[in-house]
Amino acid sequence: MNIEDTLIMIPGPVPVVPRILRAMAKPVINHRGYEFAEMFDECRELLADLFQTKNEILLLSGSGTSGMEAAVGNLINPDETIVTVVNGKFGERFRDIGMRYGNTVPVESEWGYPIDLDAVAAALEDGADAVAMVHNETSVGMLNPADEVGKLARKHDALFIMDGITSIGGTPTPLDEWGVDVAIMGSQKCIAAPPGFAAVSVSKRAFQKMEDVKNPPYYLDLKAHRKSADKGQTPYTPSIPLFFAIQEALYIAHEEGLDARRQRHATGAAAVRAAADAMGIAMFPQPDEKSRYSDTVTAMKVPSGILFDQLKKEMLARGILIAGGQAHLKGNIFRIGSMGNFRSKDLLITIQMLESILHAHGAVSDSDFGAGIRAAGSVLMQ
Numbered sequence: 438m439n440i441e442d443t444l445i446m447i448p449g450p451v452p453v454v455p456r457i458l459r460a461m462a463k464p465v466i467n468h469r470g471y472e473f474a475e476m477f478d479e480c481r482e483l484l485a486d487l488f489q490t491k492n493e494i495l496l497l498s499g500s501g502t503s504g505m506e507a508a509v510g511n512l513i514n515p516d517e518t519i520v521t522v523v524n525g526k527f528g529e530r531f532r533d534i535g536m537r538y539g540n541t542v543p544v545e546s547e548w549g550y551p552i553d554l555d556a557v558a559a560a561l562e563d564g565a566d567a568v569a570m571v572h573n574e575t576s577v578g579m580l581n582p583a584d585e586v587g588k589l590a591r592k593h594d595a596l597f598i599m600d601g602i603t604s605i606g607g608t609p610t611p612l613d614e615w616g617v618d619v620a621i622m623g624s625q626k627c628i629a630a631p632p633g634f635a636a637v638s639v640s641k642r643a644f645q646k647m648e649d650v651k652n653p654p655y656y657l658d659l660k661a662h663r664k665s666a667d668k669g670q671t672p673y674t675p676s677i678p679l680f681f682a683i684q685e686a687l688y689i690a691h692e693e694g695l696d697a698r699r700q701r702h703a704t705g706a707a708a709v710r711a712a713a714d715a716m717g718i719a720m721f722p723q724p725d726e727k728s729r730y731s732d733t734v735t736a737m738k739v740p741s742g743i744l745f746d747q748l749k750k751e752m753l754a755r756g757i758l759i760a761g762g763q764a765h766l767k768g769n770i771f772r773i774g775s776m777g778n779f780r781s782k783d784l785l786i787t788i789q790m791l792e793s794i795l796h797a798h799g800a801v802s803d804s805d806f807g808a809g810i811r812a813a814g815s816v817l818m819q
């Protein structure tokens with residue numbers, strides 16, 4: 438395997454295009470100087486458009502999880518209650534973070550099944566202070582109904598924290614309409630920069646609540662971040678090359694057009710689903726009328742005739758990296774990302790190889806062979 442030549446089709450980190458890599462090679466600048474402030478302010482503005490919010494954007498050194506922890510840790514006192522909605526691995530992460538900071542009421546569904554809105558409503562009715570939900574549950578390839586949870590949070594005067602780590606920039610996120618108080622995005626996902634930064638949007642209501650929170654995390658104190666942001670800075674030294682990367686990644690996203698970019702993600706996922714359907718491969722998640730399949734990652738059941746490890750190995754031998762299942766889904770599902778700056782040809786080659794390997798193992802019948810690539814092609818040509 439040639440590592441420089443591997444096509445990464447996992448749901449993040451996604452491939453970083455040369456234009457972004459070149460931007461990272463610029464000489465380091467002073468993070469307390471005017472050049473940095475200019476770049477910082479511009480990134481925040483471009484991110485606000487990407488997030489689809491008028492709320493303030495802050496940039497945190499750390500992966501997506503740092504944004505999840507910042508959101509919970511800055512909004513919840515130990516004697517307060519947070520409802521965490523779980524239908525996959527990252528919902529569990531919110532639950533686990535919640536347990537470090539306050540009383541946590543997890544509302545759990547089986548992974549890949551719709552969230553239980555009645556149970557969320559009941560937990561909020563009992564007087565919870567906040568609710569945290571993963572919008573795009575990457576582990577199962579499903580989009581959860583942020584609008585519905587936002588309505589419930591407003592009704593019960595609770596804060597709404599939304600993990601948009603793999604949705605913001607790749608799927609519509611009208612955060613202000615939904616009433617999201619803190620939304621989180623990861624740099625290595627839909628904007629296709631390297632990993633290492635989380636961006637968060639924070640509402641006025643959330644900033645007000647922070648005044649009453651006694652022991653927020655130190656490094657991830659959002660009040661400190663806001664104070665520094667007013668001066669065009671971060672409180673502690675950020676990775677300057679990563680900032681260059683994020684700026685360039687945001688230029689690329691805006692040049693493409695944010696709606697066009699979201700549409701490309703939706704079309705990419707639709708192409709993978711069409712191919713899977715034509716090959717007789719079942720989807721893993723089971724969305725209801727309020728949820729839907731993800732636009733940025735497609736999770737499918739591993740068909741009989743091949744084991745996931747074998748499939749992954751054979752794909753990799755042909756230069757393509759796909760993802761498996763996490764935790765108890767290991768071996769049962771596989772996932773293909775349609776995330777970042779991917780092009781139609783990346784998806785087509787992935788599906789072509791997948792179909793050939795599955796056919797060679799008898800997991801795709803002779804009569805279906807070729808139907809997958811044709812189905813994907815016709816979606817991508819629309």
Ligand SMILES: Cc1ncc(COP(=O)(O)O)c(C=O)c1O
Pocket residue numbers: 448449500501502503527571573574575576600602603623632
């Ligand atoms: C929905 C979601 N939330 C959180 C995370 C964790 O992000 P990170 O690994 O950047 O900390 C991921 C990573 O895949 C994710 O997909």
